[in-house]
Amino acid sequence: MRDLIAALNETSWSIALRESLYVWPILEATHVLTIMLFAGTIMMVDLRLLSIGFRDIPVSEMTRRILPWTVAGFIVLAATGLLLLYAKPLHYYHNVFFRLKLLLLCAALANIIYFHRKAEADMAAWASGKAPFAARASAVISLCAWVSVIIAGRMIAYDWYDCSKLNPDGALSAFADCPRSSEAVAEAAARE
Amino acid sequence: MATCEDAQGEYQCSLADKYILTSFDALNDSALAMAVKASSIVVPWAGAAHLLALAALGGAVLIVDLRLLGLGLIGRPPAALQRTVQPIFIAALICAIASGAILALGELRKLYYSPPYWFKIASLASAILFTVLIRNALIEKGGRARVRTYATWIAIGASWFAVFIAMSNNLARTALLLLVAAFAAHAWRQRNQWTYDERLLAAAAAFSITLWLATATAGRWIAFY
Numbered sequence: 001m002r003d004l005i006a007a008l009n010e011t012s013w014s015i016a017l018r019e020s021l022y023v024w025p026i027l028e029a030t031h032v033l034t035i036m037l038f039a040g041t042i043m044m045v046d047l048r049l050l051s052i053g054f055r056d057i058p059v060s061e062m063t064r065r066i067l068p069w070t071v072a073g074f075i076v077l078a079a080t081g082l083l084l085l086y087a088k089p090l091h092y093y094h095n096v097f098f099r100l101k102l103l104l105l106c107a108a109l110a111n112i113i114y115f116h117r118k119a120e121a122d123m124a125a126w127a128s129g130k131a132p133f134a135a136r137a138s139a140v141i142s143l144c145a146w147v148s149v150i151i152a153g154r155m156i157a158y159d160w161y162d163c164s165k166l167n168p169d170g171a172l173s174a175f176a177d178c179p180r181s182s183e184a185v186a187e188a189a190a191r192e
Numbered sequence: 193m194a195t196c197e198d199a200q201g202e203y204q205c206s207l208a209d210k211y212i213l214t215s216f217d218a219l220n221d222s223a224l225a226m227a228v229k230a231s232s233i234v235v236p237w238a239g240a241a242h243l244l245a246l247a248a249l250g251g252a253v254l255i256v257d258l259r260l261l262g263l264g265l266i267g268r269p270p271a272a273l274q275r276t277v278q279p280i281f282i283a284a285l286i287c288a289i290a291s292g293a294i295l296a297l298g299e300l301r302k303l304y305y306s307p308p309y310w311f312k313i314a315s316l317a318s319a320i321l322f323t324v325l326i327r328n329a330l331i332e333k334g335g336r337a338r339v340r341t342y343a344t345w346i347a348i349g350a351s352w353f354a355v356f357i358a359m360s361n362n363l364a365r366t367a368l369l370l371l372v373a374a375f376a377a378h379a380w381r382q383r384n385q386w387t388y389d390e391r392l393l394a395a396a397a398a399f400s401i402t403l404w405l406a407t408a409t410a411g412r413w414i415a416f417y
Contacts, residue, residue, distance in 0.1 A: 033408050033412065039251070044252075069258065150240065150244055151243075154239050155236060155240070
């Protein structure tokens, strides 16, 4: 896996992307700004499910009219996110916060599947009133998960837990698949 | 022009250097700014809070603006939607400004010389004024505008555009043109469905999205400049 990522890291398009003057900032800015569309709209649907806001609007109307915009936001986020990943694959591969973000993203997506498969099943019965426990729980998980994804995403920029700063035999180092101490020594020796 | 003073004596400087730079420097030396700069976690957490506030602010603005453009919650009266999201909008704006102030305390010297930062501040002021004085007022009146509304709208728009032209690069200008083209194409497609009042509301929504998006983009660009 790491060899594949390292090879990807050396492809000419990857190098061109991370060294570009404008393309990388444009992708990064688009990724961050689309949070307004994606997280902003999903928050509104969650607030409705929790009956905190939009109480006079049926849940079915919120999901039908608002979620297409959320999906559009997600497509932009995924596309720009994948390109940003392609620009610095090795950097993100070893980044603790990037790995944490992926785990949180999986939890958030699992929650979406749960909502549409189970919680939403009998929506016609309660759409105009208070959502049942399963749907409200799903809304709370959604809010917590996306807030955590955004926080983890922001923290990717900081280097506190870069491989070079971790104890090579520690748990965090293993979590980030950093080179083990002996391997690192061998690699450094090979480079000499 | 003004006269500034340093260890070497008096010299000619701009009014901004005399008054704004000195207050930035005073703030920069304050205990609060020192504490922000000394901590390694305050700025990252303020950055995360700033992003979360941006998400909520974007959601609150877009729910109403999409409706005014004939998209999103089209079955609901705009005034009701506007009143529903008003508390979210205000809370998110307060959080964004508070977290933004903490972020600013960490790099005041850099910000003073940063065009994206000054554009962001000017654009934020325009966006708040436009949202409160024009967009929300128009929504309450169902799109009926008085001469005063048009005059305020033109004043805010012209001053924002003057600052934009003065401080933007060709990349930002191209992005603005594309955004305006997208709104124009949407308006063309809807041309037979909108009354005059609805057109005015849609224009206000397009204006609002443009100002808030410009503010957020400039904010992100501070790090790239």
